Amino acid sequence: MSPQPRLPRMFFQRNTVTVARELLGKRLVRIEHGKRLAGYIVETEAYRGEEDMGCHARAGLTPRTRVMYGPSGHAYVYFTYGMHWMLNFVVEQEGFPAAVLLRGIQPCEGVEIIAERRKGQPSKRWTDGPAKICQAFNITGEMNGIDLCAEEAEIFIENSFPHEMIHAKHVSVGPRVGLFTVPEPWKSIPWRFMLDEKIIESE
DNA sequence: AGCACGATTAACT
DNA sequence: GTTAATCGTGCTC
Numbered sequence: 226m227s228p229q230p231r232l233p234r235m236f237f238q239r240n241t242v243t244v245a246r247e248l249l250g251k252r253l254v255r256i257e258h259g260k261r262l263a264g265y266i267v268e269t270e271a272y273r274g275e276e277d278m279g280c281h282a283r284a285g286l287t288p289r290t291r292v293m294y295g296p297s298g299h300a301y302v303y304f305t306y307g308m309h310w311m312l313n314f315v316v317e318q319e320g321f322p323a324a325v326l327l328r329g330i331q332p333c334e335g336v337e338i339i340a341e342r343r344k345g346q347p348s349k350r351w352t353d354g355p356a357k358i359c360q361a362f363n364i365t366g367e368m369n370g371i372d373l374c375a376e377e378a379e380i381f382i383e384n385s386f387p388h389e390m391i392h393a394k395h396v397s398v399g400p401r402v403g404l405f406t407v408p409e410p411w412k413s414i415p416w417r418f419m420l421d422e423k424i425i426e427s428e
Numbered sequence: 429a430g431c432a433c434g435a436t437t438a439a440c441t
Numbered sequence: 442g443t444t445a446a447t448c449g450t451g452c453t454c
Contacts, residue, residue, distance in 0.1 A: 308437085311436085328435085
């Protein structure tokens with residue numbers, strides 16, 4: 226499919242859970258040296274506010290969480306486990322800290338570059354985790370805070386199914402991953418969204 | 429200043 | 442199923 230309109234800031238400036246759900250099926254695009262890498266979003270998680278004990282913003286406003294308190298439509302990129310980068314999208318109103326974590330995509334453009342960066346792994350495992358996406362798309366902390374809605378943005382989200390919404394029967398929901406020491410109800414709240422990849426159109 | 433742990437991954441057994 | 446890799450962050454002393 227040819228390039229589509231980018232999602233505007235108003236898309237991100239809404240309830241975190243709504244945005245996480247509606248990002249399924251949209252396309253993540255990365256511009257590198259003028260070349261497009263892209264993939265359909267198939268898995269997201271919502272992290273919402275200081276009350277959410279699974280969200281980094283539970284620590285309040287710190288150097289790390291500052292971007293989440295800023296305007297929506299920006300990238301929140303953080304480092305964890307001593308080696309991995311994670312890409313999130315800042316959402317909700319400025320001043321309310323919240324973000325959507327990108328956990329899975331299905332590559333559709335720049336596949337040969339993605340394959341090279343994920344060399345040694347089968348194609349099903351190229352971008353099926355948050356750190357794998359950042360490795361495949363060459364996304365690091367240098368991109369923390371960039372505006373996805375700016376004209377010159379090197380990362381943004383595109384519409385991909387302009388005439389049809391993703392139907393609920395193609396979406397599964399569950400608890401967020403990796404929150405081992407987070408108390409309830411936050412540990413089990415169903416804020417993880419997965420798209421049935423069989424409905425993704427091929428190029 | 430020191431410490432425990434993390435929104436993970438890959439390579440093991 | 443288990444575990445090492447590896448270091449920034451936030452909390453405690």
